[in-house]
Each structure stands twice: as structure tokens, then as C-alpha cells.
Amino acid sequence: MCIRDRYQRRVHGVLSDEVYEFMLFDGRKHLTLATYPEIRDRVISIHSLGKTFSCTGWRVGFTIANPTVSAGMMASQNWNTFLINRPASVAIKDAMIQAEQPYENFPNYYEFIGDLFIKRKNEVVEILQKAPFNWHVLVPEGGFFACCDIRKCIKDIPRKYFYRDYEHIQDGDQPISCSFKEVQNPEHLPDYAFFLWLTVEYKVTCIPMNSFHDTSNTDRPEGQEVYNFVRFALCKRQESIDLLRQRLVK
16 A cells, blocks of 8 residues: 555645655655645645755745645744744745756756765765674665664673763773663663764764654564664765764774
């Protein structure tokens, strides 16, 4: 059953996150759910111009929805808008018009930014695959990030990084050499401990993924724990990616 059919049968409305529509890899093309007539009126498509134009701090974007839904969203906007302002809105409007013009030897800006992120993705994934860790690199199909499954690395994390006062842990430089569930009274989850290890000893920082999940459920099946993943940003300057290679690939 395709996503369209599932929504058509069971769901009254769909929030469609399409913020990476121009950052797709390996020949993939963006297809919005709103192109399907049978569910079009129930889809709210969300687009991020902050990501498209590399100004995420502006918190600017737009939505596409049926007129009734759009009217309700516009009525509530005065009470819940976060950070957006008129100068940014006007600037982004002008950027969207100019982005249709040829840019940096590409037919338009959108093709340029898509090609740039393909190159970033290829280089970052190559570096991560050559890094001295027994992780599994999840090759992204699009977007800003590459994730790594670190479950096979957990036993190699120095014990001290599972505790807040990591600089004063006795014998803390020794790897735990066991599963996380066998660590005595840990104060950090494995992905956070891995983030500390990488930051302190390799001068490379990743994002622990447990912050995006509910960590209160400790009864997940083996291998499905929320602390098994970290992510790396692709939206970096070339000099930062060169440093990543220098620090991770010996």
C-alpha cells in the first residue's frame, strides 16, 4: 500500500514536511502528496526557504494548502508566528524570483544548491566510511544530514564519558567493553557519551539523536533503542569538511 492510499483511507489531514525538496541525491526527484487529486484538499505542504537559501536563522518559509485551511492558518498567524519579520519576508520573495535565473553556470539557483549538496553528501559519507569507528553510515537520500548507527561502537567508548564529571572518573580512559545496560549508574546515554568522546578527543562534534525521541520507554526491543544514532551536518563550508577529513581519516 502506498502512502497516498494509506492517507486516503485513514487520515483527515496530512502535514507534509517538504523542506528538503531541492536537496535530493542520486537522481531522486521531489514529489509532493498534494499532486494527488484524491487527497490534495487534506494536505498542508510545508516548505523552508531558510534551508533552501542557507539562512535557517531567519525561520522563514511558507505553506501550501486548500483555501479554507489557508484562511484558518492566516487567521491564527498573528498569535503564534516565531521570529519572522517583514524585511526577511520581502528579501525571501525577491530571492525566490531571482532563483529562477541562471546561477553559477547552472540553469537556476535550485539546481546549483542541489548539486552542491550532492557533492557535500558524497564527501562527508566517504570520510565517515573511512573513519576509525565500527559504525554503520546510513547514506542519506536527501537533506542536510548523514546519520551513523553506533551500536557496535558503544563498547569502545571510554567509561568516563558516561558521567557528567568525566575528567575525574577513575580509570575513565578504559573502554566499557560491555553493553550499555551493564554500565554502572550511567548519567549519559550512549549517543551522548559518543558525542562527548568524539568532541573531546577528535575535535569533531556530532548530534546525539536521542534528543529527538522519547527516552522514557526503556523496554524497546534489542537493537531498537533510541540512543544508537548520531548525525553529522552536510551544510558546512568546504574548509570545515577538510578539517573533518583531517581529524577522522588518519
